[in-house]
Each structure stands twice: as C-alpha cells, then as structure tokens.
Amino acid sequence: MIITIRNTANSEHRAQLMALLCRITGSQRPITTTQMRGREVVAIDSALVDPEAHSLLRSLNAVEQIHSLNTPYQLASRAFQPENTSITIGATNACTPVIIGGPHADPVIMAGPCAVENREQLITTAQAVKRAGAHVLRGGAFKPRTSPYQFQGLGVEGLHLLAEAREITGLPVITEVMEPGMVETVAQHADVLQIGTRNAQNFPLLLAAGRNSKQLPVLLKRGLSSTLSEWLLAAEYILAAGNPNVILCERGIRSYDPQTRNVLDLTCVPLLQELTHLPIVVDPSHSTGRRELVPIMSRASIAAQAQGLIIEVHPDPDTALCDGKQSITPEQLTKIIRETSLIANMIREEISVA
Amino acid sequence: MIITIRNTANSEHRAQLMALLCRITGSQRPITTTQMRGREVVAIDSALVDPEAHSLLRSLNAVEQIHSLNTPYQLASRAFQPENTSITIGATNACTPVIIGGPHADPVIMAGPCAVENREQLITTAQAVKRAGAHVLRGGAFKPRTSPYQFQGLGVEGLHLLAEAREITGLPVITEVMEPGMVETVAQHADVLQIGTRNAQNFPLLLAAGRNSKQLPVLLKRGLSSTLSEWLLAAEYILAAGNPNVILCERGIRSYDPQTRNVLDLTCVPLLQELTHLPIVVDPSHSTGRRELVPIMSRASIAAQAQGLIIEVHPDPDTALCDGKQSITPEQLTKIIRETSLIANMIREEISVA
Amino acid sequence: MIITIRNTANSEHRAQLMALLCRITGSQRPITTTQMRGREVVAIDSALVDPEAHSLLRSLNAVEQIHSLNTPYQLASRAFQPENTSITIGATNACTPVIIGGPHADPVIMAGPCAVENREQLITTAQAVKRAGAHVLRGGAFKPRTSPYQFQGLGVEGLHLLAEAREITGLPVITEVMEPGMVETVAQHADVLQIGTRNAQNFPLLLAAGRNSKQLPVLLKRGLSSTLSEWLLAAEYILAAGNPNVILCERGIRSYDPQTRNVLDLTCVPLLQELTHLPIVVDPSHSTGRRELVPIMSRASIAAQAQGLIIEVHPDPDTALCDGKQSITPEQLTKIIRETSLIANMIREEISVA
Amino acid sequence: MIITIRNTANSEHRAQLMALLCRITGSQRPITTTQMRGREVVAIDSALVDPEAHSLLRSLNAVEQIHSLNTPYQLASRAFQPENTSITIGATNACTPVIIGGPHADPVIMAGPCAVENREQLITTAQAVKRAGAHVLRGGAFKPRTSPYQFQGLGVEGLHLLAEAREITGLPVITEVMEPGMVETVAQHADVLQIGTRNAQNFPLLLAAGRNSKQLPVLLKRGLSSTLSEWLLAAEYILAAGNPNVILCERGIRSYDPQTRNVLDLTCVPLLQELTHLPIVVDPSHSTGRRELVPIMSRASIAAQAQGLIIEVHPDPDTALCDGKQSITPEQLTKIIRETSLIANMIREEISVA
Structure with missing residues (x-):
C-alpha cells in the first residue's frame, strides 16, 4: 500500500500520519518517505492494515491518495508509476x-x-x-x-x-x-x-x-x-x-x-x-x-x-x-x-x- | 578420433577398415560413415585405440588421415571442420x-x-x-x-x-x-x-x-x-x-x-x-x-x-x-x-x- | 476425473461407456482401463467434460462412481487411492x-x-x-x-x-x-x-x-x-x-x-x-x-x-x-x-x- | 599455504614473520593467526609465494612448518587438520x-x-x-x-x-x-x-x-x-x-x-x-x-x-x-x-x- 502525501500537508499533519503508521505497523524503524512522480510517498505492508485503519488513514489531512497494489513490492511497481524512472x-x-x-x-x-x-x-x-x-x-x-x-x-x-x-x-x-x-x-x-x-x-x-x-x-x-x-x-x-x-x-x-x-x-x-x-x-x-x-x-x-x-x-x-x-x-x-x-x-x- | 577415407578406396579396402574398427571397438552396431567436408569419414572412441592399433590403422589403404580431437564429441567439433555446415x-x-x-x-x-x-x-x-x-x-x-x-x-x-x-x-x-x-x-x-x-x-x-x-x-x-x-x-x-x-x-x-x-x-x-x-x-x-x-x-x-x-x-x-x-x-x-x-x-x- | 466401472457391467454397458468417452475426449487412442483398488477404472481429462456430459456419464449402467480430483495426475493420486500400492x-x-x-x-x-x-x-x-x-x-x-x-x-x-x-x-x-x-x-x-x-x-x-x-x-x-x-x-x-x-x-x-x-x-x-x-x-x-x-x-x-x-x-x-x-x-x-x-x-x- | 608458528617464537621473531608475509602478499589488512591443533597458524595465498620467498620463510625463527595444500581453502581443509574440530x-x-x-x-x-x-x-x-x-x-x-x-x-x-x-x-x-x-x-x-x-x-x-x-x-x-x-x-x-x-x-x-x-x-x-x-x-x-x-x-x-x-x-x-x-x-x-x-x-x- 502506497500513500501519496498532500502538497499542502504541514508538519503537524505529517507527524499525525507518521504516528498512525507506526502504530499500525508496529515498526521499530522510523518511517521514511520517498520522492516519486514529483510527490512524497510512503509505502507500508497492506496486510497490516485492517479496514478500520484504512478509513482512518483516508481521513487524515496529510493523505492525498491510497494505492493498493497486489504485488509484494510497492514503490518499485510499474502499476504505481507507469512512466520510466x-x-x-x-x-x-x-x-x-x-x-x-x-x-x-x-x-x-x-x-x-x-x-x-x-x-x-x-x-x-x-x-x-x-x-x-x-x-x-x-x-x-x-x-x-x-x-x-x-x-x-x-x-x-x-x-x-x-x-x-x-x-x-x-x-x-x-x-x-x-x-x-x-x-x-x-x-x-x-x-x-x-x-x-x-x-x-x-x-x-x-x-x-x-x-x-x-x-x-x-x-x-x-x-x-x-x-x-x-x-x-x-x-x-x-x-x-x-x-x-x-x-x-x-x-x-x-x-x-x-x-x-x-x-x-x-x-x-x-x-x-x-x-x-x-x-x-x-x-x-x-x-x-x-x-x-x-x-x-x-x-x-x-x-x-x-x-x-x-x-x-x-x-x-x-x-x-x-x-x-x-x-x-x-x-x-x-x-x-x-x-x-x-x-x-x-x-x-x-x-x-x- | 576421426578417420577420413581415401577417395580411391575400393570396396575391399573399406571392408578391411570396417572389420578392423569393429575388432578395435568391440562394437555390436555396424559402423557407419558420414559425408563431411566432401569426404567420407568415420569416428570412433579414441580411448579404445591403443598405439599399436593406431599404426595398424594408418597402414590401411582406405585410410587417408586420422584426426585426434580432445573433445568428447568428434564429428560435431569445429576443430575437425572449421567451416560452417x-x-x-x-x-x-x-x-x-x-x-x-x-x-x-x-x-x-x-x-x-x-x-x-x-x-x-x-x-x-x-x-x-x-x-x-x-x-x-x-x-x-x-x-x-x-x-x-x-x-x-x-x-x-x-x-x-x-x-x-x-x-x-x-x-x-x-x-x-x-x-x-x-x-x-x-x-x-x-x-x-x-x-x-x-x-x-x-x-x-x-x-x-x-x-x-x-x-x-x-x-x-x-x-x-x-x-x-x-x-x-x-x-x-x-x-x-x-x-x-x-x-x-x-x-x-x-x-x-x-x-x-x-x-x-x-x-x-x-x-x-x-x-x-x-x-x-x-x-x-x-x-x-x-x-x-x-x-x-x-x-x-x-x-x-x-x-x-x-x-x-x-x-x-x-x-x-x-x-x-x-x-x-x-x-x-x-x-x-x-x-x-x-x-x-x-x-x-x-x-x-x- | 476417474470413473469406477461397475462389477456388474456387461460388455454392452462397457462399450457404451467407451463410445461416450471417445466422443467426449475426441481421443484418437483407444481408451484403456486399469485395475486399481480391486476395481476397473478409467481416467479422462476433467477439463473436457462439460456439465451435461457429466450427468450423461452418471446415467450409464457401467458407471459406479465418478471421482473429481484437483491434481493434474489422477490415477497416481493418493486422493484417489489412500492405501499404498x-x-x-x-x-x-x-x-x-x-x-x-x-x-x-x-x-x-x-x-x-x-x-x-x-x-x-x-x-x-x-x-x-x-x-x-x-x-x-x-x-x-x-x-x-x-x-x-x-x-x-x-x-x-x-x-x-x-x-x-x-x-x-x-x-x-x-x-x-x-x-x-x-x-x-x-x-x-x-x-x-x-x-x-x-x-x-x-x-x-x-x-x-x-x-x-x-x-x-x-x-x-x-x-x-x-x-x-x-x-x-x-x-x-x-x-x-x-x-x-x-x-x-x-x-x-x-x-x-x-x-x-x-x-x-x-x-x-x-x-x-x-x-x-x-x-x-x-x-x-x-x-x-x-x-x-x-x-x-x-x-x-x-x-x-x-x-x-x-x-x-x-x-x-x-x-x-x-x-x-x-x-x-x-x-x-x-x-x-x-x-x-x-x-x-x-x-x-x-x-x-x- | 599454512605456516605453523614455533612455540618458542618470541615477539621479535613473530614480527619478522608478519613483516615478511605483508611484503610477500602485499596485504593491506594486518595478518592474523589462528589457534588450530593446539598451535598458532597463519595461512596465505600460495600463488603469491615464489620459490625464493619460500626458502626465506623456512629460514625464519618463527616458522616451524609449511603446509602446501592444493585446495583453494586452507585452514578449513581436512588435509591440514585430520581430526574433527x-x-x-x-x-x-x-x-x-x-x-x-x-x-x-x-x-x-x-x-x-x-x-x-x-x-x-x-x-x-x-x-x-x-x-x-x-x-x-x-x-x-x-x-x-x-x-x-x-x-x-x-x-x-x-x-x-x-x-x-x-x-x-x-x-x-x-x-x-x-x-x-x-x-x-x-x-x-x-x-x-x-x-x-x-x-x-x-x-x-x-x-x-x-x-x-x-x-x-x-x-x-x-x-x-x-x-x-x-x-x-x-x-x-x-x-x-x-x-x-x-x-x-x-x-x-x-x-x-x-x-x-x-x-x-x-x-x-x-x-x-x-x-x-x-x-x-x-x-x-x-x-x-x-x-x-x-x-x-x-x-x-x-x-x-x-x-x-x-x-x-x-x-x-x-x-x-x-x-x-x-x-x-x-x-x-x-x-x-x-x-x-x-x-x-x-x-x-x-x-x-x-
């Protein structure tokens, strides 16, 4: 699952999103975003996101779009980014x-x-x-x-x-x-x-x-x-x-x-x-x-x-x-x-x- | 080992060669020749030919040339036939x-x-x-x-x-x-x-x-x-x-x-x-x-x-x-x-x- | 798909079954039965059998039972014969x-x-x-x-x-x-x-x-x-x-x-x-x-x-x-x-x- | 090549050996010894040792024995240590x-x-x-x-x-x-x-x-x-x-x-x-x-x-x-x-x- 972060997201919005992602995934590592297709994105394991967390994520100010991919890799997938890097x-x-x-x-x-x-x-x-x-x-x-x-x-x-x-x-x-x-x-x-x-x-x-x-x-x-x-x-x-x-x-x-x-x-x-x-x-x-x-x-x-x-x-x-x-x-x-x-x-x- | 058969070999010469080859190799199958490079050739297992048989082979009327190759395949080898088939x-x-x-x-x-x-x-x-x-x-x-x-x-x-x-x-x-x-x-x-x-x-x-x-x-x-x-x-x-x-x-x-x-x-x-x-x-x-x-x-x-x-x-x-x-x-x-x-x-x- | 043939099937019943199987599968080879588990059986490709043929098969006098297996092999499958051969x-x-x-x-x-x-x-x-x-x-x-x-x-x-x-x-x-x-x-x-x-x-x-x-x-x-x-x-x-x-x-x-x-x-x-x-x-x-x-x-x-x-x-x-x-x-x-x-x-x- | 170091070698002898080994092998890493078979040993690449260096090595006080092995691994070889580790x-x-x-x-x-x-x-x-x-x-x-x-x-x-x-x-x-x-x-x-x-x-x-x-x-x-x-x-x-x-x-x-x-x-x-x-x-x-x-x-x-x-x-x-x-x-x-x-x-x- 890839989340595109809104251009308009301020630091508070972003902190909110990262806190939620840490909670959902139980990650020990800080969660990192990547610049792709001119936008800031972050990928997490869809298997860890239950339907409720899903709608919670959508409701956040920082979240522009959620991409669900059925490949094990996310950011590397052409399904996410059709144009060549x-x-x-x-x-x-x-x-x-x-x-x-x-x-x-x-x-x-x-x-x-x-x-x-x-x-x-x-x-x-x-x-x-x-x-x-x-x-x-x-x-x-x-x-x-x-x-x-x-x-x-x-x-x-x-x-x-x-x-x-x-x-x-x-x-x-x-x-x-x-x-x-x-x-x-x-x-x-x-x-x-x-x-x-x-x-x-x-x-x-x-x-x-x-x-x-x-x-x-x-x-x-x-x-x-x-x-x-x-x-x-x-x-x-x-x-x-x-x-x-x-x-x-x-x-x-x-x-x-x-x-x-x-x-x-x-x-x-x-x-x-x-x-x-x-x-x-x-x-x-x-x-x-x-x-x-x-x-x-x-x-x-x-x-x-x-x-x-x-x-x-x-x-x-x-x-x-x-x-x-x-x-x-x-x-x-x-x-x-x-x-x-x-x-x-x-x-x-x-x-x-x- | 590949033996090139002389153009001038008559049927008696050829029979002589085949009989010797059968004896050397102990083959149950009739020995077959192949047309390659415009000549008639026959290949046998060099491992079966002891030095004496070697000179015996050379002395036959049917034998033009003996090629010793150090690959397991013989007739297929480019060492035997340099030009493309x-x-x-x-x-x-x-x-x-x-x-x-x-x-x-x-x-x-x-x-x-x-x-x-x-x-x-x-x-x-x-x-x-x-x-x-x-x-x-x-x-x-x-x-x-x-x-x-x-x-x-x-x-x-x-x-x-x-x-x-x-x-x-x-x-x-x-x-x-x-x-x-x-x-x-x-x-x-x-x-x-x-x-x-x-x-x-x-x-x-x-x-x-x-x-x-x-x-x-x-x-x-x-x-x-x-x-x-x-x-x-x-x-x-x-x-x-x-x-x-x-x-x-x-x-x-x-x-x-x-x-x-x-x-x-x-x-x-x-x-x-x-x-x-x-x-x-x-x-x-x-x-x-x-x-x-x-x-x-x-x-x-x-x-x-x-x-x-x-x-x-x-x-x-x-x-x-x-x-x-x-x-x-x-x-x-x-x-x-x-x-x-x-x-x-x-x-x-x-x-x-x- | 494996079909077990009834013990009581006479030669006419069996001929009827074989004719139907040939028709269904379009087989050029005669269809052969095998003795397994004390019974006579015949296997065919389930993909070739449409639902209508299915019920037709069941209605035949020669047919005792039809086993549908979801492996590509049929007679070899332990799902068909649980006991060791x-x-x-x-x-x-x-x-x-x-x-x-x-x-x-x-x-x-x-x-x-x-x-x-x-x-x-x-x-x-x-x-x-x-x-x-x-x-x-x-x-x-x-x-x-x-x-x-x-x-x-x-x-x-x-x-x-x-x-x-x-x-x-x-x-x-x-x-x-x-x-x-x-x-x-x-x-x-x-x-x-x-x-x-x-x-x-x-x-x-x-x-x-x-x-x-x-x-x-x-x-x-x-x-x-x-x-x-x-x-x-x-x-x-x-x-x-x-x-x-x-x-x-x-x-x-x-x-x-x-x-x-x-x-x-x-x-x-x-x-x-x-x-x-x-x-x-x-x-x-x-x-x-x-x-x-x-x-x-x-x-x-x-x-x-x-x-x-x-x-x-x-x-x-x-x-x-x-x-x-x-x-x-x-x-x-x-x-x-x-x-x-x-x-x-x-x-x-x-x-x-x- | 494995060199067994003499028990009686003092620190000067050992330094001499290590200096020679560094020179021979051109190693950037410090050379390390290992305790095996109750002795201190050091292995180097035999390909780097020319015959002269060989006799030079033998003449050193620190060197007890030189083992030449024809496997790429040395210390791991049973040819060097016959008994189980x-x-x-x-x-x-x-x-x-x-x-x-x-x-x-x-x-x-x-x-x-x-x-x-x-x-x-x-x-x-x-x-x-x-x-x-x-x-x-x-x-x-x-x-x-x-x-x-x-x-x-x-x-x-x-x-x-x-x-x-x-x-x-x-x-x-x-x-x-x-x-x-x-x-x-x-x-x-x-x-x-x-x-x-x-x-x-x-x-x-x-x-x-x-x-x-x-x-x-x-x-x-x-x-x-x-x-x-x-x-x-x-x-x-x-x-x-x-x-x-x-x-x-x-x-x-x-x-x-x-x-x-x-x-x-x-x-x-x-x-x-x-x-x-x-x-x-x-x-x-x-x-x-x-x-x-x-x-x-x-x-x-x-x-x-x-x-x-x-x-x-x-x-x-x-x-x-x-x-x-x-x-x-x-x-x-x-x-x-x-x-x-x-x-x-x-x-x-x-x-x-x-």
Missing part, C-alpha cells in the same frame, strides 16, 4: 552527467577495470574508455572475493584514485560498497553506489544505501540465484529508505553447466520492464566470463532493450589483477558502442513506426 | 528450398502453429506465415504432452495436412518425431525432422533420425537441462549414424524462478559457434512462454548471431489447442522478420568492416 | 518374488552391476548380491550413454544372461528398456522394466511400458530436472495405459555444483508419499556418483522412509566397463542391508508407538 | 555448555522460535525445548526478510530476552547477526553467532564474526546456491580472521521445483566430512519449509551423519509471526530427539564393529 548520474560532482531511463535515452555505457590497481592503470583506462565513448567510469576499490587470500582491492586509496580519474576525464564514477558502515565514505567519492551480486539480499546494506546522504543512485546487481520478485523486493528496501534512484543490473544467474556457470538471462530485461519503472542495465562481462563473448552479448542486450551496459575494460587484460579473462580492450569497446548504438536507433525507429 | 532444407520435395548455415546466409525463419489442429487452421496459418516472409512451415502432428490427458496431436492425419500445406505454399515443412518406429513415416512427409527437448537424450531416436532414408536434416532441441557438451554428444549420435545435417535449437533451460521457468540461454549461441560448425537457431516461443516477449527476444537472438528462429504463430492465438499463450499473430511475425533482417544486415556489415 | 516383483517367472509397497514391507534391495559385461561377471555378482541379502538383481543390457562412442551394453545377449542369472539365484531381474519397439523383447526376460532418467518424459516409451503384455512392474526414474508433478504425470501415462504397477525411483537431480552434479533430493520421498500411493525407492549410486557415499546415503534414504534401494555392485569396481566409480563391493552391500534394516525396524516401532 | 558452545556464559564435533559427540539439537516475538513466547518455548531435550536455544532478534514490509525482529530488545531465557533455562543461545557493526553487540548476549544464507558471502560480516572479541563460535549457513568450495572459502574468511570455531549448516539449496523450492542436499554432509574437519549441522525447517517433513528429514540428516540439527519450534505454530508453516511443536521435538538419538547410537555401534 529517469536518473541523472553525476549530478553532484564536477563531471559530465548522463541520464539513464526516461523516454528516449540512449544506452548508457559504464566501462572500466574490474579493480583499481594503481594510478597509472586507472587513469590510462579512464582516458581510453572516455575516448571510446563511454559515459561512466567503473572500477572496484573494495572487491568481494570468494577467497580471503585473493586481492581485495585498494580500499579508500582506490576511491581517491577514482575521484582523480573523474576530475581528469569528466566521467562520473561507479564503484562498489560492501558494508553499511562504508556507505558514506564511498558516497563521498562516487557518483553511483554499486551493490554486488553477493550482497543482493544484504538488507542492512540496502537500507544504508537507500539512506546515503547525497541520494546517489544505487546500481543493484541481481543475486546469484534471485527471482525477479526477490530482486524487486531488494530494490524496494532502497526505495522505501527514501532513495528513488535505483538501477537494476542483470549479471547472469547460476547454472548447472560448468562451461557457462553463469547464464545471462536477457529475457528478464523485457519482463522487468513490464513489472517495474526502474532502468535496467546488463553486465556482459560477469555473465559470460569470457572476453570473446562480450561484444556479441552486448549487442544482444541492447536488442533486448537494456538501457545500458556495464563492461570490464583493461588496457592489458592479460595482466589484470582480477577478471582479466573477461576484460576487453578499449578498441573492442569502441566497436561495441558503435554497434549497440546502431541497434538502439533501429529499435527506436521501429517503435515510432508501430 | 551449410544445410539445404526442402531439397527432396516440391517446394522452395532454403539454406541454413554457410557463409552469408540470412536468418531462416520457421513459423507455424504449435499443433496442427485441422485443415483450415493449418492452411490459413501456412499462407499467412508465407506472406509474412517465413521460409519454413512448422507444425506438430505428434505432440509430446506432460499429461496423458492433454491433446496429443492429429498423428498421421496431421502429416498429410502438412504435406498439403507445403504443396499450396511451397514452404518446406518441419515437424516433430517422437519414436524410432515413426521416423520413416514422418520422413515421408516432412522436410526437417524435429527432436524435442524431452527426447534430447533419447538415443534410439537420435540414431533412427541419423539413419533416415532421405537424409533429411534433423533439428535437435536442447534438453531441459542439457550442458553444451551433452547436447553436442546428442548431435554426435545423429552425425555418427551417417547424417551430417543437424541443426541445433536453443529453447530455454530449466530455472528456479516460477516467473520465468525456462531461461533463454542466448550466450550459448556464440559459445556453440566456437565449439561446432553446426547451425544454431533459437525458439523464442517456448523459451519465454509469453507472446509479448517473442518479438524482443527474436531481435536479441539474431543480435547474438543465431542463424534462424522457430516461432509459434496462430491465426487466433487465444483459441489455440496448445501453447496459445506463447503464439503470436502473422502481423507480429512480419514485424519480427523486418527487424531481425535489419540486425542481421548490420552485423554482416560490421563484420565486413572489421 | 503393493506390487509383487517376480510373479511371472521362476524366482523368489518380493513385495514392494503395502503396509509393513521391509526395504527392497535391488543390486547388481551397472552393465551386464559378460557371463562370469554377471553370475558372480548375482550370487554375491544374493548372499548379501538383496531381493532383486539389477543389470543393464541396453545402456543409454551420453556419447555414441561409449559401451552401449550387450543388448539381447545381456537379457539372456540376466534370465540365466535369475535361474541360478532365484532373484527376480530388473533391467532398462530404451525404446517402445523393444518393450516386449525386454518383458520376455525381465521381471521389472526400468525406464531411465533420460527417458522420463519419453511418452511413447511410457505408453508401451504401460501396455506390456505381462503387466510387469515399471520402475520409473525421475528425470534429470523433473518436478514432482511432471514425474507423477509420467507415471500417469503408464497407469492410464492399463498398468497399475509403477515404482518411482529418485536418482538425484541436476545441480550447479561441479562437485556434486546430481543432488539427491531425499525430501521428495516423504513429499511423494503424501501425494501418491505408489512405492518410492532411491538410487544412491547415480545420485552421489561416488562409492564412499553410497552406504551413508543408503541409510539416510531409508531413514527418509524410502521403500527400497537400487544399488550398483561390482565384484571388482575398478575394472567395471561403466560407472565403476560409484559401484560398491558385495561386502559393503552386506553392511548396507544390515544397517538399513535396523533403521527400518526402528521407524516401524516408533510409528507403532505413536 | 571440537567446539564448546556456551563456554563464556552461565549455562550448560555442549560440545559439537569431536570424536564421539551426540547430535547437538538447537531449537526455538524463528523470531523472538515477546517475552512470554520466548520463555515458554525455551522451557519447552529444554524439557524436550534440546541443547541450545535458537531465536532471531534480527530477521533478514525478503520484503522491507515484513516483521524485522525485535532487535536489541530480542537479544536481552534471549539472555534472560538462557538464565532461566541454562541453555546456551544462538542468534543471527546481519551486519559487521552489530557483531560485538550480538556477541555480548549470544553464545553462537549465526550467519544466514543471504549473508553467506558477505565478506565484511564474515571477517567481523571471525574477529569477535569473545571468540564465540560462528554457525555459517550455506548460501542459497553455494558450491561446497564457495562455502568452505566463506568459512575460511572466519578462520583466517583468527576464529577456529566454525560450524557449517546445510539449509537447502535453490531448486527449480515450485513444490520444493529448497532442496535439502544431505549428500553434502558426508562430502564435507571428507573435505573439512569442521562440524556440520542440518536445518530441516528451512530446507523443507513444511512442518510435516521436519521429523522425517531430521532422522535422515542424522543417518547421513550430521553432527546436529537446528529446528524451528513454536508453542503455537499457526500464530507465529514468521515461518509458522515450518515450525513444529515441542511434542514433536521430543519425538525427533528420541528417534535421532537411536539412529546416532546405531551408527556409532556399526562404526565400532567395522
């Missing part, structure tokens, strides 16, 4: 912002190394992906690694290098955050907070990302074996915490075939576009695990109507400290951007014909 | 043949109803998909159904209707065969034998299809949860039985998400193109299960370099006796053919640039 | 029969080599598993192999050896049948027809097994990634074809972990016992793939209330022509039978206490 | 401690409500599970819920109630911790820290649990679709952070069958016992999701040699705030404890016979 990446730092989502946006290309390894590697790559036409620089400062003995990233030093790379190239920066206690530190340097597949149901992290003080967009990767419903409910944690800027990222799901351990589920792109208004990008690097497949699956992703791509690029993939096997060169990126742009144009024209 | 569909009946595979072939569109229901439904649909630009008519006469109480197809009567539809439209016909004992009956009427996902490891059926007397091409769907290796070994059964004309068909694999029970694994298309020379088509109908997704995933399939599509079309999907939910209209097919053709052209031009 | 194995040949299912039956142990390799190997193993306390001899004459180049079994010669082993040991014999055309040949020599995991939805084979002229029991393995509902519907094909003697066999389902590619789903045993009256056995050999795990998972299977086990035993596992890695020795079988019998007794006593 | 639960608080792992320990039963709902519910349940024979009280104060709108647990208040329940019953307490920042707070009240399936690869949380100041044991649930290798590497994070007290918990893995969305993988129990020395318990509640199946799968788990069970019990399951469908009554728990104890005894006797 449009998110500006890079609004708060000195860089060239780019918009994802929205009516006629071009595919947004996020590219860069798996991990920030050192100043030279990062700056070189950043300049190369910029030249290739990318819109956002990706790079891991904190790396979730399956083994404690693998390279874990440069940490805060990596964040500083990313900020420097943004200064030099003008590209906004996306980087991963792995724990609630680090959200503000990462938010200080990044333009988009990335939440990785292993943290797709790390609820304290989702809440913290939802509450980041700069309302930076959050790119939420699909869990290793998340259903679409679980994924949208993870997004709902961020939305319900007050942050409407969520980008979904398909990165492959677990499979039984040792030859393709992750299966890129491209059908989820149009399926999600029915279910939610949030933008969806595809990660062809992790989902395929092999650089030869990245250009082809990038084309297929855009043909499936993904609104962007996040791609691992390394100036010298074979020496990369992590994920070299799936990293492409800047030259390959140039070709990918040209091809996906042709496909996106073709789709746009086809749709305008229809 | 090119297959002519519709060569043996009065109709307009179409080539799949080969160097610059356009995507081949196979379309038609899930099941042949009656004369009128079939002929109407056949004429409509022909007008829309399809190259092959699909339609099930024998239907594998999860429940014994569901409609099982019209059987032989359905085959006659398919042959009539070919006569009227000139479209070659693809239809499913479910048991070894029916292969010749189906081969009498069809242009391509289809083997369904539930029979992907029905080895007697694969052998029988491999031995069909007209050497009709066989379209082999991927098993519900086949690995690529299992799938290529299933193809190997057909090849080793003497039929080089195998088309692979990705149709989605089993998933954990009730919202998308089959996951279309498009990455398998470029992966298979590395591993094998056989053509690969995609079935966007079964893999998505919903007609709204068929056009989008058709585009994505061609962008992933699939060499064709097999699509369920029904003049009135909501009244279809089977799979109505995933059947599209002829109008939607027209649009799919236009869009996928644009993408295929774009890819061809990009490749010629590179 | 009890099946006699070895009733038609000269051997010591054993009963599976029924109220207080002991676990039935089926054991023997993966494949019949030669006379000596088979007879030695048969005598050893007999001494160890097994009730049924297993052994493959026709082997479904992933690769066409692997050993495919001795075929009909293997069947003769199995019959000889039965003569010598008195153990009834279970062996696999892979194609409809071979059902009668196999039924001539075997006491139970086995249908393998790759044929779990080979519907022509299921029908042929259901119609085998000796009404031999059929052991139906679960498909590589069958749901319980798909599995029970596969059983329904056999039951609806007139054979009430179906044994279900859990053999592991496909998994994403290369270390345990098949996952033994023991929870399916009590779940199936709620849904169906058919007996359920477990195959700890294929499901684990490693002989060290077979004794432990045999215990766990019986603790989960499986009504039997089917185990691969080889006198010299390391030289086995197939599946040696998962075959145990006769000595290990002796220990398994002792341990599982202790657990089965314990459960029986606990249940009688409760 | 024995863990005392409840050593640091006033309660009746219980040992898990070790040579002849009985199955350890952990039981209690899914969530702590209020004082009365918790104390009643705690007393009931104590009477039934359980050894440890489970109960969630922080609940990871798929939806942000579901009951999220009582938080710190729940921890206080758990401590009170321990005081009253003498049962040590296990409860979940969801974020690194809360580890010390939870450790103040609990006897075992539980890490849930959704946090199975939350590496900052694993590290924090590994460093908890009381060295409380950590129960690490398997991830929704973790391989055994990934699971053991997650355990390795805790071990490498200095905490040798890790208990593994199988709780079902994701499946494709809507009827059994989690598949209890009991085969993993003996498989893990080959690979690791850590104790393994089974959660039959989450893995089956239905209370009717809990007693049967508890028996099967102990027959598969699990060293304990963690079971959801509620005095009135149908009114539970969470997971009522899978909670059993205290009466059922009594029966489970009796039956599993019989099976454990039987196995022990069988093993001593063998």
